[in-house]
Amino acid sequence: MFDTQVPHSHPLFTYYPPLDATTVGIVSIPHSGEDIPDEFKPYLCADLLTMREDVDYKVHELVDIEALQKNGVGVMVAHVHRVCVDLNRSEENCVMFWKENTKGVPLIGKSFSREEEDFFIRKFHKPFFEIYESLIRDFSRKLKVRLPVVDLHSMPSRPTAYHMKQNPNQKTTRTDFCVSDQHGKTCRPDFIDFFAQRLKTTGHSVAVNDPYIGGFVTTFVNRFETENIQIEINRAIYMDEEKKELLPHLVPKLKTDLTQVLIEGLTKFSR
Numbered sequence: 001m002f003d004t005q006v007p008h009s010h011p012l013f014t015y016y017p018p019l020d021a022t023t024v025g026i027v028s029i030p031h032s033g034e035d036i037p038d039e040f041k042p043y044l045c046a047d048l049l050t051m052r053e054d055v056d057y058k059v060h061e062l063v064d065i066e067a068l069q070k071n072g073v074g075v076m077v078a079h080v081h082r083v084c085v086d087l088n089r090s091e092e093n094c095v096m097f098w099k100e101n102t103k104g105v106p107l108i109g110k111s112f113s114r115e116e117e118d119f120f121i122r123k124f125h126k127p128f129f130e131i132y133e134s135l136i137r138d139f140s141r142k143l144k145v146r147l148p149v150v151d152l153h154s155m156p157s158r159p160t161a162y163h164m165k166q167n168p169n170q171k172t173t174r175t176d177f178c179v180s181d182q183h184g185k186t187c188r189p190d191f192i193d194f195f196a197q198r199l200k201t202t203g204h205s206v207a208v209n210d211p212y213i214g215g216f217v218t219t220f221v222n223r224f225e226t227e228n229i230q231i232e233i234n235r236a237i238y239m240d241e242e243k244k245e246l247l248p249h250l251v252p253k254l255k256t257d258l259t260q261v262l263i264e265g266l267t268k269f270s271r
Helices: 038-043 048-054 065-070 114-142 161-166 189-201 216-221 251-268
Strands: 008-010 013-016 025-029 073-078 147-155 177-180 206-208 226-234
Touching: 008 114, 013 065, 013 114, 025 114, 025 251, 038 114, 065 073, 065 251, 073 114, 073 251, 114 147, 114 216, 147 216, 147 251, 177 189, 189 206, 189 226, 189 251, 216 226
Parallel strands: 025 073, 025 147, 147 226, 177 206
Antiparallel strands: 008 013, 013 073, 177 226
């Protein structure tokens, strides 16, 4: 049985548990992984830089995981590339969903059978959510309130043609952060408002449910007694979007601020 009190390293993800008996919440990072399992390589036709276009690049390095652990936060970081299996999508469309990236460059050069798809789901999608459910249930038993959960992502600073097709009414420039709760479905108003307002105090611009409202992870977590939101970080505030590189002069302050906001918010709503 999965032990939520000890570290767990798995080819698909790493779980970082709280470092003492205190439990305040969970942070998940499902899209920063860049590992490409051998099983997927025959199907891919793009180079790593092309596939990096829609990765939540280095988001796991934008928080101080050890500091989160010391403050009672469990952290789940996925390793498998979202082009292979997208963990922010349901089983029905998670396997090699992205036939091309959001700039229209092809990614998948070979089709796969239903049997192969089922295999990929069982091996690469189900385990992540089985463990995630174990965490939620175990952490919830330790709290007298609804479990606080945050799902971390990043977003391009400007929407591509793909994004505009999905949401034609969105702005062509984006705020530094987008916090979302599927228009009030996944948490109470003061939960999302705390994170939105607290991020603003760090000097950043913040939008709520614009341009994103949350994804499969927020839907999955919402099956349980939780308060959960998705936070999208504008890539322009921490990386060179063309070169796909971190900007060292921007990362340290962002990491400090974001970590502190997460600790404060998850702690506040765990009591």
